[in-house]
Amino acid sequence: MREREYIKISPEVSAALNENKPVVALESTIISHGMPYPDNYETAVKVESEVRQCGAVPATIAILDGIIKIGLNSGELEFLSKEKNILKASRRDIAVIISRQMNAATTVSATMICASLASIKIFATGGIGGVHRNAQNTFDISADLTELAKTNVAVVSSGVKSILDIGLTQEYLETMGVPVIGYCTDEFPAFYTRESGFKTDYRLDTADEIANMLRTKEKLGLGGGVLIANPVPEEFSFDKKIIDEAISIALNKADDLNIKGKDITPFLLSEIKNITGGKSLETNIRLVISNARLAAEIGGRMI
Ligand code: PSU
Numbered sequence: 001m002r003e004r005e006y007i008k009i010s011p012e013v014s015a016a017l018n019e020n021k022p023v024v025a026l027e028s029t030i031i032s033h034g035m036p037y038p039d040n041y042e043t044a045v046k047v048e049s050e051v052r053q054c055g056a057v058p059a060t061i062a063i064l065d066g067i068i069k070i071g072l073n074s075g076e077l078e079f080l081s082k083e084k085n086i087l088k089a090s091r092r093d094i095a096v097i098i099s100r101q102m103n104a105a106t107t108v109s110a111t112m113i114c115a116s117l118a119s120i121k122i123f124a125t126g127g128i129g130g131v132h133r134n135a136q137n138t139f140d141i142s143a144d145l146t147e148l149a150k151t152n153v154a155v156v157s158s159g160v161k162s163i164l165d166i167g168l169t170q171e172y173l174e175t176m177g178v179p180v181i182g183y184c185t186d187e188f189p190a191f192y193t194r195e196s197g198f199k200t201d202y203r204l205d206t207a208d209e210i211a212n213m214l215r216t217k218e219k220l221g222l223g224g225g226v227l228i229a230n231p232v233p234e235e236f237s238f239d240k241k242i243i244d245e246a247i248s249i250a251l252n253k254a255d256d257l258n259i260k261g262k263d264i265t266p267f268l269l270s271e272i273k274n275i276t277g278g279k280s281l282e283t284n285i286r287l288v289i290s291n292a293r294l295a296a297e298i299g300g301r302m303i
């Protein structure tokens with residue numbers, strides 16, 4: 001394949017793929033742009049070890065010196081955690097970043113593309129991007145949604161943050177034909193909270209059932225992604241009133257400072273962390289770990 005010259009798969013991930021063992025893809029934007037140092041590094045390591053404990057192999061993905069790296073070593077994870085000039089790559093950025101040999105963390109959309117190039121079928125993240133509030137004026141709709149429409153990777157996330165318009169995000173996913181599965185829930189989770197007031201299309205209560213659904217989709221030749229919505233564990237779920245208030249303050253500040261485009265999500269995450277005295281970061285870390293576990297469990301049942 002021609003893309004091979006741009007991809008380097010780590011020996012551990014490569015062996016797992018060859019031996020048909022479960023591999024879970026992990027993104028790097030959450031490391032470089034979603035959390036501060038050193039929490040980002042510690043989380044990246046913890047998430048990988050959670051995947052291993054569940055019997056799968058973690059494949060954290062990033063673009064380093066213009067090479068798509070599938071499976072990173074601890075030095076590379078540390079570099080992505082500490083370095084200030086890491087770009088944030090979604091689909092449209094990949095070719096420029098590779099041709100110019102730059103460094104980038106991959107968002108959900110770019111991670112899906114890279115995972116799919118490496119034949120990895122399941123991917124765990126915190127929350128996906130979605131339709132932003134006021135998108136009717138800003139047109140700000142995350143490229144994660146269009147990627148879910150076309151790239152054949154199942155994404156485990158804790159829904160979408162209420163910094164976004166959850167209702168419009170769901171409508172968009174429906175239009176794009178993306179199956180949305182609630183894991184042990186009838187509600188579409190809102191990242192920091194288990195409830196959002198919006199329902200999911202389908203509820204499946206076991207990793208087995210989800211793996212079975214994914215296999216069925218594969219056999220039918222239905223392309224595109226699947227969104228598996230795993231609510232944050234109860235004990236780390238936020239009080240809805242408190243988080244909504246923090247989100248609203250952060251959104252107003254972003255508006256005042258005229259923050260737009262790819263800077264908005266990192267800005268809001270960092271503001272919300274400051275407003276909640278670090279509590280939102282703790283929730284974020286816990287839900288990523290929980291998503292990694294579920295992805296590993298599903299991955300193990302897809303083989
Ligand atoms: N959700 C988080 N933390 C993050 C992201 C989402 O809790 O860091 C990242 C993901 O990589 C997602 C990206 O793909 O933000 C979406 O960015 P945008 O809204 O600019 O499309």
Ligand code: MN
Pocket residue numbers: 140141142143261262
């Ligand atoms: Mn955007």
